[in-house]
Amino acid sequence: MTEKLLRIGTTYIPVSDVEQASNWYLNKLGAELSYKDEDKAILNFANQSFFLVKSPKNQSSNFHDIHGNERFSITFEVNGLSALKEIHKNFKEKRIRVGEIENRGHSGRNFVFYDLDGNKFDVWSELSPIFTEKTSP
Structure with missing residues (x-):
């Protein structure tokens, strides 16, 4: 193939x-x-x-892992830690339910947020290299 x-x-x-x-x-x-x-x-x-x-x-798009932790099915990416902090602040100001900024032991930082129906999403401070390459001028 x-x-x-x-x-x-x-x-x-x-x-x-x-x-x-x-x-x-x-x-x-x-x-x-x-x-x-x-x-x-x-x-x-x-x-x-x-x-x-x-x-x-x-009903939501969330699921539970083997340890019983609720997981998200989508991670959004932003361009760097300062962008992550800014969007986190903006989401709080808009009264979006957000978690704290976390260090999960890998590069970058993350936080989670929820929509009105409890769908849980993740935001990561690192843009994928392929996306950066394709969108650079």
């Missing part, structure tokens, strides 16, 4: 109220709305398309 997967184009996120959730993503994260109906909203941000899909209450 000579062909390979090239990128992640869309991520699906369960939400209980499409209208309320899409407004949260637009206002809190600066997403752009592409499409919305009663069952889904298509948003663009962080160089990707996100589908907010109407789902039963108390």
Whole structure:
């Protein structure tokens, strides 16, 4: 096989109220709305398309690891520690539920945040070299 997967184009996120959730993503994260109906909203941000899909209450994209720790399924990247600190501060000002900035024993620092439905996301202070290479002028 000579062909390979090239990128992640869309991520699906369960939400209980499409209208309320899409407004949260637009206002809190600066997403752009592409499409919305009663069952889904298509948003663009962080160089990707996100589908907010109407789902039963108390459902999220989170999962538990072998040790019982709740995990996120998505890590967003920012360009450096100062950018991480700034977005962390900005999220707190916007009253987004955020965790503390952490040292997890690898390069960079991280923090987690949650949307209205409890979907847990991670933010990392290191941009991947491939993304940096492709987006540099």
